[in-house]
Amino acid sequence: MAxxxxxxxxxxxxxxxxxxxxxxxLYWMVASAFKNQIDISSAAAVPPHPTTSNFSNAFSNYSFxxxxxxxAVVAVCTTVLVLALGTFAGYALARLPMRGKTAIMTALLMxxxxxxxxxxxxxxxxxxxxxxxxxxxxxxxxxxxxxLPFAIWILRNYFVGIPKAMEESARVDGAGPVRTVVQxxxxxxxxxxxxxxxxxxxxxxxxxxxxxxxxNTDRYRTIPVGIALFGGQFTTPYGTIFAASAVAMLPIAxxxxxxxxxVVSGLTSGAVKG
Amino acid sequence: MTVIDTPGRLDAGGRPRRRGExxxxxxxxxxxxxxxxxxxxxxxxxxxxxxxxxxxxxxxxVTGNGFQxxxxxxRNYSILFGSPRYWxxxxxxxxxxxxxxxxxxxxxxxxxxxxxxxTAARGWLMALLLMPWALITVVSADLWAxxxxxxxxxxxxxxxxxxxxxxxxxxTPTQAAIAMGVADVWKTTPFVAIMVLAxxxxxxxxxxxxxxxxxxxxxxxxxxVRLPLLRPALAVAVMFRILQAFGLFDLxxxxxxxxxxxxxxxxxxxxxxxxxxxxxxxPGAAVAAxxxxxxxxxxxxxxxxxxxxxGEQED
Numbered sequence: 001m002a003x004x005x006x007x008x009x010x011x012x013x014x015x016x017x018x019x020x021x022x023x024x025x026l027y028w029m030v031a032s033a034f035k036n037q038i039d040i041s042s043a044a045a046v047p048p049h050p051t052t053s054n055f056s057n058a059f060s061n062y063s064f065x066x067x068x069x070x071x072a073v074v075a076v077c078t079t080v081l082v083l084a085l086g087t088f089a090g091y092a093l094a095r096l097p098m099r100g101k102t103a104i105m106t107a108l109l110m111x112x113x114x115x116x117x118x119x120x121x122x123x124x125x126x127x128x129x130x131x132x133x134x135x136x137x138x139x140x141x142x143x144x145x146x147x148l149p150f151a152i153w154i155l156r157n158y159f160v161g162i163p164k165a166m167e168e169s170a171r172v173d174g175a176g177p178v179r180t181v182v183q184x185x186x187x188x189x190x191x192x193x194x195x196x197x198x199x200x201x202x203x204x205x206x207x208x209x210x211x212x213x214x215x216n217t218d219r220y221r222t223i224p225v226g227i228a229l230f231g232g233q234f235t236t237p238y239g240t241i242f243a244a245s246a247v248a249m250l251p252i253a254x255x256x257x258x259x260x261x262x263v264v265s266g267l268t269s270g271a272v273k274g
Numbered sequence: 275m276t277v278i279d280t281p282g283r284l285d286a287g288g289r290p291r292r293r294g295e296x297x298x299x300x301x302x303x304x305x306x307x308x309x310x311x312x313x314x315x316x317x318x319x320x321x322x323x324x325x326x327x328x329x330x331x332x333x334x335x336v337t338g339n340g341f342q343x344x345x346x347x348x349r350n351y352s353i354l355f356g357s358p359r360y361w362x363x364x365x366x367x368x369x370x371x372x373x374x375x376x377x378x379x380x381x382x383x384x385x386x387x388x389x390x391x392x393t394a395a396r397g398w399l400m401a402l403l404l405m406p407w408a409l410i411t412v413v414s415a416d417l418w419a420x421x422x423x424x425x426x427x428x429x430x431x432x433x434x435x436x437x438x439x440x441x442x443x444x445x446t447p448t449q450a451a452i453a454m455g456v457a458d459v460w461k462t463t464p465f466v467a468i469m470v471l472a473x474x475x476x477x478x479x480x481x482x483x484x485x486x487x488x489x490x491x492x493x494x495x496x497x498x499v500r501l502p503l504l505r506p507a508l509a510v511a512v513m514f515r516i517l518q519a520f521g522l523f524d525l526x527x528x529x530x531x532x533x534x535x536x537x538x539x540x541x542x543x544x545x546x547x548x549x550x551x552x553x554x555x556x557p558g559a560a561v562a563a564x565x566x567x568x569x570x571x572x573x574x575x576x577x578x579x580x581x582x583x584x585g586e587q588e589d
Contacts, residue, residue, distance in 0.1 A: 032420065096304030111319050115520060119323055171348075
């Protein structure tokens with residue numbers, strides 16, 4: 001028993017070190033968001049004169065409110081579209097007898113891992129030609145295509161694990177294929193849908209290079225681009241940046257906490273079980 | 275055997291359907307369900323990739339309202355391959371990718387082993403680990419730029435306290451690359467840890483138990499039994515990380531601006547700068563397309579080697 005206790009002690013110390021490794025930079029970000037203009041240039045661990053002026057500055061002197069709204073609109077629309085399209089595609093690839101399913105799944109995996117730089121220039125030209133630069137729909141379309149492949153992977157892996165008996169009885173009851181998917185399959189695949197949803201939302205919320213390329217006005221700029229362009233050429237307003245960052249982190253942190261299990265199982269089934 | 279093959283169903287006309295006909299109609303249904311998603315992906319992801327490759331082999335004339343492609347040429351690639359900057363950026367991206375992925379895999383596996391044995395507060399630690407993963411990369415780049423700042427960064431303050439002065443982390447090529455690697459490791463190791471943990475949890479307990487009964491100690495069990503069994507999970511994590519790291523863009527764009535000089539410039543950053551700052555669409559497309567081809571080849575190699583883990587789809 002003593003040996004076991006010693007083992008636990010070692011594990012707990014290691015766990016505390018890991019937690020510190022992860023949490024300290026995050027703490028530094030939040031603490032710095034509350035430092036005033038003078039203290040931001042000091043390495044004080046606790047803000048000596050805590051202030052909320054950085055937060056009001058982000059909203060009043062910079063257009064952070066607009067960026068927040070833009071990111072929310074784009075991320076929500078992308079997530080809804082990806083889930084709607086991805087659910088049916090994932091179901092078909094899991095259950096229905098189509099030729100070339102292996103090839104499609106392999107291609108989707110490769111596309112989801114492709115460096116985004118390979119698509120930005122043609123995407124820019126494509127969206128410019130249809131007049132969708134600097135618009136919500138342009139970014140939503142790009143993100144939907146970018147994030148669908150991985151979402152289809154996650155969803156398909158969930159559908160494969162659902163017993164077929166349910167669909168059979170729905171079919172016997174005379175439900176059409178669309179109704180079967182929406183009313184019978186979807187409720188059972190809910191954890192998978194949450195996982196795909198959280199992954200898509202996080203990806204859309206954090207994406208940088210496409211947003212940087214497609215939107216060059218403040219009106220449609222999203223948070224990552226907005227924060228990257230804060231400040232002038234010679235000064236970086238770190239207090240304001242971290243105040244904005246802390247606000248931007250909040251919805252994602254809540255989402256991850258609420259759907260923690262779904263995210264972890266997504267990493268499990270989406271990536272490993274394959 | 276799929277559900278649609280259930281025999282004895284009647285169609286609208288009351289005739290019993292033949293199996294082949296049923297199969298065909300449900301295959302049609304499958305394509306009907308899948309095609310909206312696949313069309314979007316084809317139009318907005320695959321077409322641009324192909325277009326990048328075409329553009330990289332074309333004369334690109336920039337005109338007032340855009341540009342025109344005319345004629346096939348190898349000029350873009352000869353510009354690229356004749357440029358020391360391209361070779362430097364390729365070398366940097368490859369070395370950076372290999373180093374960060376090796377460190378992430380080792381640290382990630384260690385963290386996963388701790389998580390597996392942890393009894394209290396495991397869920398909370400997992401939630402905490404997901405935070406860097408979900409953080410906007412631009413934000414983490416700003417955060418680390420602040421930490422490394424040569425005038426008031428906490429990093430210098432710590433080193434000053436132990437007697438090391440005048441560090442200029444982001445101003446020295448090797449140190450800047452390492453500093454960026456640390457920021458990368460901080461953000462992505464938790465992701466690796468959770469993927470590896472998933473693999474650990476799925477290991478068959480009996481095998482480890484059998485080794486224990488045979489008198490193997492914990493160390494031997496880890497190296498000889500668990501690690502080999504874990505290989506597929508590790509391989510998938512390695513593939514994900516290598517390919518993501520190879521597209522490195524956000525971090526150098528914000529943290530080091532590719533500098534000092536172009537010492538920490540990744541291929542993606544080079545491609546972006548050539549395309550959108552220099553407006554050299556031909557050579558820019560060549561950077562983008564050649565990066566994509568490298569990723570494609572690495573991906574295919576991985577899939578070939580680990581076919582059984584990643585590729586077995588047909589049921």
